[in-house]
Amino acid sequence: DVKVTQSSRYLVKRTGEKVFLECVQDMDHENMFWYRQDPGLGLRLIYFSYDVKMKEKGDIPEGYSVSREKKERFSLILESASTNQTSMYLCASSLYTGGRSGGYTFGSGTRLTVV
Amino acid sequence: AQTVTQSQPEMSVQEAETVTLSCTYDTSESDYYLFWYKQPPSRQMILVIRQEAYKQQNATENRFSVNFQKAAKSFSLKISDSQLGDAAMYFCAYRSASADKLIFGTGTRLQVFP
Numbered sequence: 152d153v154k155v156t157q158s159s160r161y162l163v164k165r166t167g168e169k170v171f172l173e174c175v176q177d178m179d180h181e182n183m184f185w186y187r188q189d190p191g192l193g194l195r196l197i198y199f200s201y202d203v204k205m206k207e208k209g210d211i212p213e214g215y216s217v218s219r220e221k222k223e224r225f226s227l228i229l230e231s232a233s234t235n236q237t238s239m240y241l242c243a244s245s246l247y248t249g250g251r252s253g254g255y256t257f258g259s260g261t262r263l264t265v266v
Numbered sequence: 267a268q269t270v271t272q273s274q275p276e277m278s279v280q281e282a283e284t285v286t287l288s289c290t291y292d293t294s295e296s297d298y299y300l301f302w303y304k305q306p307p308s309r310q311m312i313l314v315i316r317q318e319a320y321k322q323q324n325a326t327e328n329r330f331s332v333n334f335q336k337a338a339k340s341f342s343l344k345i346s347d348s349q350l351g352d353a354a355m356y357f358c359a360y361r362s363a364s365a366d367k368l369i370f371g372t373g374t375r376l377q378v379f380p
Contacts, residue, residue, distance in 0.1 A: 193372040257311035
């Protein structure tokens with residue numbers, strides 16, 4: 152069964168800490184995405200990557216960065232965590248579709264609390 | 267920019283009954299895809315159904331079907347014979363045919379009562 156694995160289900164960090172959220176997929180997918188999920192706001196795209204070492208800003212990239220050194224791994228980095236970054240973070244991957252309808256495979260999410 | 271709107275934050279249905287979740291979207295494109303995702307308490311997002319904009323026929327997957335009205339930019343999800351396991355957050359999503367990123371609505375929480 153194909154999988155997207157997020158390293159932590161729950162995480163508590165202090166304000167100002169540097170935080171790494173890791174995501175690994177085993178499907179040889181080209182595309183990887185990081186979303187943030189908040190009640191009443193749905194899922195909002197933070198960053199995405201179409202290939203190794205490539206990254207594109209999504210709708211809410213401020214305060215975040217990403218790293219994709221290997222095809223299977225896409226890391227989300229909070230350079231200096233703040234309380235307004237307390238949220239659920241979802242990673243997803245998909246095949247490059249070239250315009251065809253590719254579905255996403257999601258991880259189970261990391262609920263991050265910044266105190 | 268494309269947007270997806272789900273105007274029903276919460277819905278409820280009796281077991282075995284039918285419920286319809288609403289979704290509207292805004293786009294200037296003619297070629298795109300629409301999705302409904304389910305997120306149960308386990309948080310795992312599950313693809314429920316997918317619709318290609320160029321297909322006039324409404325997609326169906328067992329008890330799940332959509333009413334796709336391209337001119338009205340409406341994409342509702344009908345769940346027939348509701349089951350307790352259908353209780354979840356449901357997200358409507360849009361993807362342009364020229365891009366791989368999904369744009370999500372704000373979600374509808376569905377409760378199913380026995």
